[in-house]
Amino acid sequence: MAGSQIPGFSGHGGDPASALYRTRTRRSAGAQAIKGLLAAAAVRGGGGAAALLSVLTTTGIVITLASEAVNFFQVVGLADFFFDTDWAPLAGGDSQAFGVVPLIWSTLYLTGIGLIVAVPLGLGVGIYLAEYASPRVRRILKPLIEILAGIPTIVFGYFALTFFTPTVLKDIFSVDVSVFNGLSAGIILGILVLPTIASVSEDSLSAVPQSLREGAFGLGAAKRQVVTRVVFPAALSGVVAALVLGASRAVGETVVILVAAGNTPNLTFDLTVAHQNMAAFIANTARADVSQGGVAYLTIFAVGTTLFVMTLLLNLVAIRFVRKYRQVYE
Amino acid sequence: MSERKREGEGLEQAAGLDMGTRLEERDERAGADAETVDEAIFSLSGVGVTYSGAQAVEDVSFGLATNEITAFIGPSGCGKSTLIRCLNRMNDLIPGAEVEGEVLYHDQDLYDPKIDPVQVRKRIGMVFQKPNPFPKSIYDNIAFGPKVLGVKDDMDETVERALRRASLWDEVKDRLKSNAFGMSGGQQQRLCIARALAVSPDVILMDEPCSALDPISTGRIEDLMLELKQSYSIVIVTHNMHQAARVSDRTAFFTVDLRAGESQRVGKLVEFAPTEQIFTSPRDRRTEEYVTGKFG
Helix, strand or coil, rough: HHHCCCCCCCCCCCCCCHHHHHHHHHHHHHHHHHHHHHHHHHHHHHHHHHHHHHHHHCCCCHHHHHHHHHHHHHHCCCCHHHHCEEEEECCHHCCCCCCCCCHHHHHHHHHHHHHHHHHHHHHHHHHHHHHHCCCCHHHHHHHHHHHHHHHCHHHHHHHHHHHHHHHHHHHHHCCCCCCEEEHHHHHHHHHHHHHHHHHHHHHEEEEEEEHHHHHHHCCCCCCHHHHHHHHHHHHHHHHHHHHHHHHHHHHHHCHHHHCCCCCCCCCCCCCCCCCCCCHHHHHHHCCCCCCCCCHHHHHHHHHHHHHHHHHHHHHHHHHHHHHHCCCCCC | CCCCCCCHHHCCCCCCCHHHHHHHHHHHHHHHHHCCCCCCCCHHEEEEEECCEEEEEEEEEEEEEECCCEEECCCCCCHHHHHHHHCCCHHHHHHEEEEEEEEEEEECCCCCCCCCCCHHHHHEECCCCCCCCCCCEEHHHHHHHHHHHHCCCCCCHHHHHHHCCCCCHHHHHHHHHCCCCHCCCHHHHHHHHHHHHHHCCCCEEEECCCCCCCCHHHHHHHHHHHHCCCEEEEEEECCCHHHHHHHCCHHHHHHHHEEECCCCCEEEEEEEHHHHHHHCCCCCCHHHHHHHCCCC
């Protein structure tokens, strides 16, 4: 009889107890409605609290960064920071210099190298998966690529340092690079962001309605023309979002650069020597022996603020672009 | 192919359908010779389509005439859309779809391995159920076809001519550069017709072109079809019997056979005749029931 205890399992007539069950059911339905309302309120409240928490965290980060950066700029002039080309904040005496240009340069330069690798490969993989691969191949390949996106970046860093630089670059291609160099770090940075670009662009290409492809095929367009002239332009906003996501990851990447590119700021086109980007500088300095509140310590926040503003601008531009070209399909 | 056919008949027997009457009807139709037309642009014999092995359309044989409007009518699931997509090899795009039998276009087998489906679709244009303009400007929508085909003519002229033919020019001439998505549904569908006309096809296939449109837009598209048949052969799939009666010269009526306990639905051609005959004196009882609204 355990089953009949459960509200809602009321008997089918005949049974004198069934009336009782129905009443109980109705009453519990009322109680459930109240519970439902409470649950809805709880979800709404909880969701609101979570949203508030994330806003507060962001605000906190911005305030911390900005206030310490303000302290920094009371010691070092804005012009010195943004236009001086020497970066040696940890050096003593006269050789101490606070020109952030080499860090910004290496950040953008290595991101560029990474994107040169990742954009054609990532878009190629995305287009292949969305338009050419058979459903079976796609079912196998897409998760594999997403696994690649989940590999910790430290693994990529040591892969670059202990395999890619000595074996691939030096032994196979006989490139005369130093142990820490920008080339290896930049290329591996590209491999690191490739899955992001491939996966996000594949999603946006696959979201283009089949009716557009059929329309183009129906006009006598060949497969290649359908892909390049209809599907790709129709998915452009998503593809750009993929590229910006990839670029943001590369700009903010720390460990690969820290491990494989060395820790020497270098304002040069030469990729065979060490480079240091902004994030790697922050990580390196944060664990270095600097006194809290000192100017060397404050550089962390000045560089952090600059990096923050750079990524913010990148994302704002991307959002504008995506809004402008976004196509809503029914 | 003949083996496939026999398999199909085996299925019929297995399902215990009235083979006797069906064979009789078939003989009758063959005797009347209604399926053949003079100046056939398409001639189908024993055409069937399977989706991943499941029969969707079976054993369709008839001919479609040049510079006429041929309508395919019938209840949902009778395979009329599937069949129209055989005529320009659109079914190639559906994974698992296979076409059996013979589809002749000007006496050329469209499913000959030497045939390039891209070339087929250049000659045999298509307009779809839902308007599907590209997310580009009105001008670029029309120019797309000629561009991918490498036509070197003056593009402005080509665009204007196509839009005039689709009687859309006066409505859009001042906003050729604006996005096609800003047009009304009826205008979008006429844009899709203009887009098909811009590549100068020989045949235009229309798969329920008015099903998403209001009566006024539908009327405009029907007028347009009557105008276009002077220069093109048109095949239209329609759910709307009145539309078939209004615009078409000949009508093919299809029906659905339920097989294997209703789990399999197979489309078959019941009757193909001049439209007037289909609507006034159909030879088959099922056609009569459908056009008089007793079924379907």
